[in-house]
Amino acid sequence: MATESIQDIKRRIKSVGSTERITNSMKLVSTGKLRKARAIFEKTNENSHYITNTIGELFNSSKEVPTEYLAGNREIKTTAYIVVTSGKGLCGGFNSNVIKEAKADIDADWEPPVIVAIGGKGKDYFEKHGYEVHSSYLAPPENISFLETRELAKPILKMYDDKEIDEVVLIYNSFISSMEQRVKNEIILPFEIASDPEMIMDTKFVEYEPSVKEVFNYLVPKYVETKIHSAVVESATCEPAARRMAMESATDNAREMLNDLNLSYNKARQSAITDEIIEIVAGSEAQAG
Amino acid sequence: MNSFKLEVMTPSKRFYRGDVDMVIVTTKEGDEGFMAGHVWACKLLEVGELWILEKGAGKSDWKVAAVAGGFVEMKDSMIIYTDAVEWSEDIDMDRVLSEKARVEDWLVKNPDVDKNSEEMQSARLALAKAEIRAGVARGGKRR
Numbered sequence: 392m393a394t395e396s397i398q399d400i401k402r403r404i405k406s407v408g409s410t411e412r413i414t415n416s417m418k419l420v421s422t423g424k425l426r427k428a429r430a431i432f433e434k435t436n437e438n439s440h441y442i443t444n445t446i447g448e449l450f451n452s453s454k455e456v457p458t459e460y461l462a463g464n465r466e467i468k469t470t471a472y473i474v475v476t477s478g479k480g481l482c483g484g485f486n487s488n489v490i491k492e493a494k495a496d497i498d499a500d501w502e503p504p505v506i507v508a509i510g511g512k513g514k515d516y517f518e519k520h521g522y523e524v525h526s527s528y529l530a531p532p533e534n535i536s537f538l539e540t541r542e543l544a545k546p547i548l549k550m551y552d553d554k555e556i557d558e559v560v561l562i563y564n565s566f567i568s569s570m571e572q573r574v575k576n577e578i579i580l581p582f583e584i585a586s587d588p589e590m591i592m593d594t595k596f597v598e599y600e601p602s603v604k605e606v607f608n609y610l611v612p613k614y615v616e617t618k619i620h621s622a623v624v625e626s627a628t629c630e631p632a633a634r635r636m637a638m639e640s641a642t643d644n645a646r647e648m649l650n651d652l653n654l655s656y657n658k659a660r661q662s663a664i665t666d667e668i669i670e671i672v673a674g675s676e677a678q679a680g
Numbered sequence: 681m682n683s684f685k686l687e688v689m690t691p692s693k694r695f696y697r698g699d700v701d702m703v704i705v706t707t708k709e710g711d712e713g714f715m716a717g718h719v720w721a722c723k724l725l726e727v728g729e730l731w732i733l734e735k736g737a738g739k740s741d742w743k744v745a746a747v748a749g750g751f752v753e754m755k756d757s758m759i760i761y762t763d764a765v766e767w768s769e770d771i772d773m774d775r776v777l778s779e780k781a782r783v784e785d786w787l788v789k790n791p792d793v794d795k796n797s798e799e800m801q802s803a804r805l806a807l808a809k810a811e812i813r814a815g816v817a818r819g820g821k822r823r
Contacts, residue, residue, distance in 0.1 A: 434693050441689060442761065445753055449722070537691040537763060598721035601708050606722050609751060613761070620691055 397663065400656040407652060411645035417481070418638035425569060425631040428533055432566065432628040439621040446582075446614050449607065459552075460611050462581045469502045471525075471547055471556045473619060474517075475563035475626040476510035478531055482630055483637035485564060485572070486512040492574045493562045497522070505556055507547065509623055533627040540620040548612050551580055559615070563622040564629040570636065572629040579618045682716035683735040685757035688745075688765060695745075695765050696732070704731035705752060705760070714754055721754040727808045729820050730765065744768040746816040748809055771817040780810035 458464050474493045476486045490513060497504050508514035508527040517524050528535070528543055550556045558578060565575040599606045681701050688696040703714045706728025725747060732743040750762030783806045793800050815821060 431692070435691065437694070438689050438691055441759065445759075445761075596719065598719055598723070600721065600723040605708075606724060606751065609724055617691065 397656065397659050400652060400659060404649065404652045404656060407645055407648050411642055411649065414638045414641040414645060418635055418642060421631040421635035421638060424533070425628070425635060428624075428628040428631055429566075429569075432624050435621050435624045439617045442610075442614055442617045446610055449610065460581050464581065465554070465557055467557045469505060469556045470496075470500055470558040470560055471505040471507060471550065472497060473507045473509065473547070473559065473561045473563075473622075474513040475532070475561070475622055476508070476513035477626070477630045478511040478529060479630075480512065481637060482634035485630060485633035485637075486510075486516075488574045489513065489562055489564060490516050492576055496560065496562070496576070505550065507543070509543070510626075531627075532623050532630070535620070535623050535627070537616070537620055540623065541616050544612065544616045544619055548615060557581075561618060561622050563626045564633070566625050566628045566632070569632045572633055575622075577618075577622075579615055684716040686732065686760070687757070688730070688760045688762070690762055690765060695762075699735040700732055701735055701737070702731075702733040703758060703760075704729075705747070707752075714752075714758060718754050718758075721752070723752050723754075725750045725752060725760070725762065727805065727812050729812060729816055730760070731820070742820075744816055744820040746771065746809075746813045766813065766816075768816045768820065771813050773814070773817050776810050776813045776817065780807065780814065783807045783810065 472493055474489060476489050480486070493506075493513070497506070503523070505525045506517055506522055508517060508524050510532055511527075511529050514524050514527045514529065526543070526546065528539070530539075547556070547559060551559065559580040561575075561577045561579050563575055563577075564572045567573055683699045683701050686696065686698060686700045686703055687694065701715070704711060705714070706712075706726045707723045708726055711728075712723070727749050728747055730745040730747045732745070733739075733741070734743065745765050745767050747760070747762050748764040750760060750765075753759045753761075783803055786803055787807070790799075
């Protein structure tokens, strides 16, 4: 490697070394954030599980359920996509996986879709590629409160009620383990709850107050809000996990690169020394001769 | 007295879980007490007070909390879902009063806002919440 001077190699070692330090500390920060996010995620998950179960039971135990939220009651033309990404990059395939999935779905639709972007990355992508983004939420998702998700869900529910959209799809990263995240594509409206004939109906009389319809009209938005909220929280848990993995491999790569560079640095240094010795020897031999 | 299990859930956490003798909540149709063996029910809650008599507690040792609406599901055990709930001792009275003053101020300054508008409804809701929280912080209406 005589082409690269010792100076150049030294400079590269320095820059790769500082990159390694940055990625390594980002990895550590992500590990801490992941722990925190995971605790919140586990609690939220439990809650959304309860709500979903209750709705399912309601469907099964009552015949008076309003049908406008059930699948198969209207033709699905316009779909709303809620795309949950992060606001920051440097987290491997975290955002691009979600965007890829969403884009494939959106391009397969006939009607122009309604895109709701949670997280700056998704919004930037769709705006840049000429899609119309209906609304967006850009604050860091790890701090989203339930009230904020409600504000987000309100216009979506209104559009559904007004029949401007016929389907609501949620696309986000789901948390499987700290090493694995998978993109999840979930239809949250209309419900795909099949009445379970196995379940014994009306075993006990259930009192609904003020009325089945009102209880239901309360639960449906609650369900949508809970779903969106838990998806955002889940995605916020995946983000540091994905970033930790990305930063870990970046650190490994940087270290490997440093090793190679050190080797070529030593080689270059050695060959410079050898060259000098040859010159000195040649010089002294010429004098002796 | 027979006891039953009560769980109070909010979107972000489980607020309470335990065996209780009796629970009183404010439903849309008025205050209602729940005891073990209550008929199965699904009821919507008003912004109101939540009274819990824990298993084995003395007759007047009620735990009181302010609830921002929600719904209850009574089966063999009882679950209360709500967006926000606070024990009476955790309520920050200064904040409640300033919130209340702010809403009242807004109502005075905007007397001609449509009664059914979203703004007006949310103002009324905020006022109701502040009033309930202030009441609960003072110990609730049953004390």
